Amino acid sequence: MSHTHLTIGQISYLNVLPLFQTLKRHFPPSSGIRYMPGHPSEMNSALEHGEIDLSPASAFEYLANAERYRLLPGLSITAPSGPVKSVLLVSPVALEELPRWMAENGNDIHVTRASASSVALLKTLWSFHWKLPTANWVPITPGTGLDCKRPFLEIGNFALQNWLNPPAGWHIIDLAEQWRAFTGLPFVFAVWIVRNGLSDAQRELLADVHTALLHCKAACHESIGEISEMKDICGWISREGIEDYLSTLDYDLGPREEASLVLFGDYCRRLGLIPGVPGLRWAL
Numbered sequence: 196m197s198h199t200h201l202t203i204g205q206i207s208y209l210n211v212l213p214l215f216q217t218l219k220r221h222f223p224p225s226s227g228i229r230y231m232p233g234h235p236s237e238m239n240s241a242l243e244h245g246e247i248d249l250s251p252a253s254a255f256e257y258l259a260n261a262e263r264y265r266l267l268p269g270l271s272i273t274a275p276s277g278p279v280k281s282v283l284l285v286s287p288v289a290l291e292e293l294p295r296w297m298a299e300n301g302n303d304i305h306v307t308r309a310s311a312s313s314v315a316l317l318k319t320l321w322s323f324h325w326k327l328p329t330a331n332w333v334p335i336t337p338g339t340g341l342d343c344k345r346p347f348l349e350i351g352n353f354a355l356q357n358w359l360n361p362p363a364g365w366h367i368i369d370l371a372e373q374w375r376a377f378t379g380l381p382f383v384f385a386v387w388i389v390r391n392g393l394s395d396a397q398r399e400l401l402a403d404v405h406t407a408l409l410h411c412k413a414a415c416h417e418s419i420g421e422i423s424e425m426k427d428i429c430g431w432i433s434r435e436g437i438e439d440y441l442s443t444l445d446y447d448l449g450p451r452e453e454a455s456l457v458l459f460g461d462y463c464r465r466l467g468l469i470p471g472v473p474g475l476r477w478a479l
């Protein structure tokens with residue numbers, strides 16, 4: 196009887212729900228695998244503190260603290276083409292109006308505390324692509340962006356809700372689309388991060404989980420029916436909406452995605468957000 200356990204962080208967004216629904220068929224919560232839900236910043240912090248062993252987590256967390264981690268090969272949360280629909284700058288004016296608007300209303304730009312990658316992506320696009328005036332980045336509680344009449348970054352289900360029901364009078368700028376226009380590459384929001392220091396037995400279980408995840412990423416669309424009936428989901432998005440959303444996301448991590456991740460790292464370095472761009476080191 197094995198006592199080996201792995202605790203897997205589960206980002207509590209629709210973007211990874213099909214993968215986790217499918218994974219839980221292979222590894223139900225009682226089978227040595229525990230699942231811990233939370234938003235991406237909570238996953239980043241739980242990885243850092245060893246409260247979870249692996250998780251899809253912010254690509255920026257890996258770039259910033261790679262010495263603590265290894266990556267699971269072949270897995271990410273990426274927007275391969277077109278809008279991602281769930282990582283948005285929501286603004287009272289269009290991008291080209293922002294310099295005038297900031298001169299009149301101040302430089303505070305609100306950013307959700309749930310994110311690490313998308314905040315760094317916004318800073319990158321802001322400086323290098325849009326070349327906007329220096330902003331004062333103000334972290335805010337997820338889901339509260341519309342409360343102040345200021346531009347804000349939102350991610351995950353809250354952002355997708357804004358995309359599905361655009362608030363009247365606001366402009367919606369999709370950051371994956373902007374990164375693609377800027378670099379020609381698909382933006383990698385999340386990678387699967389494994390903390391250093393797993394036991395040999397945990398590493399064996401990790402290899403089984405990884406094999407299952409590679410299978411799940413190909414098969415996970417089968418779970419859309421059951422997801423569309425879940426209590427937390429069915430109130431705000433239809434089955435067709437889920438299918439449409441998931442068709443714009445990709446769980447692969449191949450050469451193009453890796454190149455995009457490293458390029459993003461270099462912009463983060465140029466902004467002084469990280470000291471240098473780490474290599475991609477693999478857990479398996």
Ligand SMILES: C=C(O[C@@H]1C=C(C(=O)O)C=C[C@H]1O)C(=O)O
Binds near residue numbers: 350
């Ligand atoms: C595509 C998304 O990417 C998310 C954005 C993240 C970040 O900004 O740090 C981390 C994980 C992803 O779940 C989304 O929020 O929907």
